[in-house]
Amino acid sequence: MIRVALIALLALPLAAQAAARPAVPTEDSTIQRFRAHAKPRPVAPRAPLTAEERNTIRRFREAKPSVVFISAFLPNPDPKGPPKLATGSGTGFVWDEWGHIVTNRHVIGAEVDGKLFADVTEVEITLADGKTYKGRVIGRSYAYDIAVIQAFAPLEAMRPIPLGQRSNLQVGQTVLAIGNPFGLDHSLSRGVISALGREISTGYSTWTTNSIQTDAAINPGNSGGPLLDTSGRLIGMNTAIVATRSEGSVGVGFALPVDTLNNIVPRLISKGKIETLQMGFTTLTPFEADQAFGIKRGLVVNDVDPGTPAARAGLRPLRVDKAGQLIAMGDILLAFEGVALTSAGQFKALLEWLTMVQTGLPPEQVVFDVLRDGQVIKVVLDLREPPASGPMKAQPASI
Numbered sequence: 001m002i003r004v005a006l007i008a009l010l011a012l013p014l015a016a017q018a019a020a021r022p023a024v025p026t027e028d029s030t031i032q033r034f035r036a037h038a039k040p041r042p043v044a045p046r047a048p049l050t051a052e053e054r055n056t057i058r059r060f061r062e063a064k065p066s067v068v069f070i071s072a073f074l075p076n077p078d079p080k081g082p083p084k085l086a087t088g089s090g091t092g093f094v095w096d097e098w099g100h101i102v103t104n105r106h107v108i109g110a111e112v113d114g115k116l117f118a119d120v121t122e123v124e125i126t127l128a129d130g131k132t133y134k135g136r137v138i139g140r141s142y143a144y145d146i147a148v149i150q151a152f153a154p155l156e157a158m159r160p161i162p163l164g165q166r167s168n169l170q171v172g173q174t175v176l177a178i179g180n181p182f183g184l185d186h187s188l189s190r191g192v193i194s195a196l197g198r199e200i201s202t203g204y205s206t207w208t209t210n211s212i213q214t215d216a217a218i219n220p221g222n223s224g225g226p227l228l229d230t231s232g233r234l235i236g237m238n239t240a241i242v243a244t245r246s247e248g249s250v251g252v253g254f255a256l257p258v259d260t261l262n263n264i265v266p267r268l269i270s271k272g273k274i275e276t277l278q279m280g281f282t283t284l285t286p287f288e289a290d291q292a293f294g295i296k297r298g299l300v301v302n303d304v305d306p307g308t309p310a311a312r313a314g315l316r317p318l319r320v321d322k323a324g325q326l327i328a329m330g331d332i333l334l335a336f337e338g339v340a341l342t343s344a345g346q347f348k349a350l351l352e353w354l355t356m357v358q359t360g361l362p363p364e365q366v367v368f369d370v371l372r373d374g375q376v377i378k379v380v381l382d383l384r385e386p387p388a389s390g391p392m393k394a395q396p397a398s399i
Contacts, residue, residue, distance in 0.1 A: 059232040066094045069126040091179040091225035101149040103224030139268025143352035148268045164233030166257040177216040179225030191216030218253035227255040276351035280308020301330040309381040335369035
């Protein structure tokens with residue numbers, strides 16, 4: 001009895017302590033208790049915008065009506081499907097008051113596995129007010145990755161961006177990029193000029209010198225958008241980025257300088273292309289050659305015009321019968337002036353470069369590496385008047 005009573009006496013203080021300790025709240029009770037405090041938070045007073053911020057806002061508002069969203073389409077070969085297929089989209093900007101829109105050529109080119117297989121002609125142009133109009137591609141440069149579109153929109157809606165000048169640009173100065181990244185219309189990014197005079201090569205068979213490097217965010221969909229200085233002047237066209245596997249910007253973007261645009265765009269408006277050396281033949285695209293004949297290397301000569309440098313040099317075209325069955329494979333052009341040929345667009349780019357960079361007379365001869373009957377040979381095209389001795393002869397290559 002004494003032992004039992006002692007244990008009971010020892011237990012009394014413990015019970016008293018337990019009764020005095022507050023209950024530990026559960027998760028549910030905590031949530032319910034704090035729900036009672038739910039109400040809008042007070043707004044903190046805003047400091048005045050800085051002069052730099054006010055200028056950025058002003059320049060964006062001024063340029064926004066000049067920036068357009070471009071949707072490119074191709075006819076659908078499947079009669080059971082929709083009449084046209086979307087091939088891509090990007091950004092463009094108003095060049096002049098006559099409705100000419102400038103963008104990148106790759107924006108209006110359909111691709112398979114990174115190779116251009118069709119140039120789009122018909123596009124849709126969406127202005128900043130959300131209205132959409134038809135447009136037609138009237139000129140394109142393969143070397144400079146520039147295209148010009150005639151927009152069939154009211155001319156009063158065409159507001160060209162004032163032009164700047166590359167010679168005034170400095171590394172470190174602030175720039176503004178406007179575009180439609182990932183289809184999000186009229187997005188603004190801000191950065192600086194990281195470098196000038198960059199030479200870039202893109203996956204669209206273009207080589208561009210004197211490009212502007214910037215850390216302003218340029219993402220897929222920004223292609224063809226304007227790069228502005230803080231005065232709101234056009235100083236370049238956003239063209240390429242160094243991207244990660246996720247296809248996002250890593251802070252290295254490139255823009256064609258405005259001086260290049262001001263040189264090339266008027267030519268494309270008036271002529272539709274940059275006048276190049278006329279050789280007198282056409283080729284299949286790599287996509288066509290691969291699909292029809294399984295040829296994955298070089299360019300297959302499709303047609304040769306009589307009396308041209310190509311005909312005089314003896315280039316052999318593809319021959320098929322009336323049913324489209326192959327009679328004889330045409331020459332396969334592997335290289336031009338020592339540069340391996342990968343696409344028709346790249347070859348056109350090389351011709352443009354050969355034309356544009358000439359400071360004297362055009363070259364009298366050009367050389368192709370040609371695969372013919374399983375053998376690689378050199379074929380020389382004489383661009384002068386036909387020689388009296390007859391056509392040039394193809395010579396086997398020492399490779």
